[in-house]
Amino acid sequence: MKRILSIAVAVMLLGCLALVLFIKQEPGEKNLCLQLIVVIRDSVDRPFLQEREIVSMLKNARLYPVGRPVSRINTDSIEKVIAKNELVATANAYKTSSGNVKIEITQKMPVLRVFDNKGSYYVDDLGRVMPADYRYATRLPVASGKIEKSFATTELFRFVLFLQKNKFWNHQIEQIYVHSEKEVELVPRVSNCRILLGSFDDFSEKMEHLQLFYEQAMPKLGWEKYEIINLKYKNQIVCTKK
Numbered sequence: 001m002k003r004i005l006s007i008a009v010a011v012m013l014l015g016c017l018a019l020v021l022f023i024k025q026e027p028g029e030k031n032l033c034l035q036l037i038v039v040i041r042d043s044v045d046r047p048f049l050q051e052r053e054i055v056s057m058l059k060n061a062r063l064y065p066v067g068r069p070v071s072r073i074n075t076d077s078i079e080k081v082i083a084k085n086e087l088v089a090t091a092n093a094y095k096t097s098s099g100n101v102k103i104e105i106t107q108k109m110p111v112l113r114v115f116d117n118k119g120s121y122y123v124d125d126l127g128r129v130m131p132a133d134y135r136y137a138t139r140l141p142v143a144s145g146k147i148e149k150s151f152a153t154t155e156l157f158r159f160v161l162f163l164q165k166n167k168f169w170n171h172q173i174e175q176i177y178v179h180s181e182k183e184v185e186l187v188p189r190v191s192n193c194r195i196l197l198g199s200f201d202d203f204s205e206k207m208e209h210l211q212l213f214y215e216q217a218m219p220k221l222g223w224e225k226y227e228i229i230n231l232k233y234k235n236q237i238v239c240t241k242k
Helices: 002-030 049-059 077-081 153-164 203-221
Strands: 038-040 088-095 102-108 108-114 120-123 129-131 140-145 173-178 184-188 193-200 226-230 238-241
Touching: 002 238, 038 049, 038 108, 049 077, 077 088, 077 102, 108 153, 153 173, 153 203, 203 226
Parallel strands: 038 102, 108 140, 140 173, 193 226
Antiparallel strands: 088 102, 108 120, 120 129, 173 184, 184 193, 226 238
């Protein structure tokens, strides 16, 4: 009788142990990810990325979470893969209490479009290169000519930020052309004259002088009188009549 009782107790203990192991295993092995939620926060203003592209990236990297045990999903790896995309500024991936994976993405903000002899690209608001996208229709300053990417993301980028932050110049300069030796020419929206800036040395001072000329002299002299406005010489504005 004692032997039978001992066997029964052993069986019960084994059953309890198996139940505990099953309960411990269940959240990791049997709780599967049911849904991937992708939130592209600025998609209205910047329609670069779409959800299907994010899904494709994760599938190619074998990190697509739907159908996988929640405990085996590595959100850090998901973030790193998405962040490699040249259109992504930030990516935050996490698991929700309901067993889903949510990814929140912000996209880069272009401030300049560059055309060089190899094609076209954007420079974003942090001075990083990003690929041009035909879906983005917002008007941006356009730079063309002999432009190296290192120049576009440094001197040219700083000049464009200056234009963007200046109330007067923000919508005045339509195009920037870079000649050899980094000589810069500006094309304004208001008149048909050419503005020769020269190098970007002391560009804020040059543009301040030009603004005074625009505000004080041009209304009196006429917007169509001059063909060239030359700012290359320090503290001087040299104009060439048409």
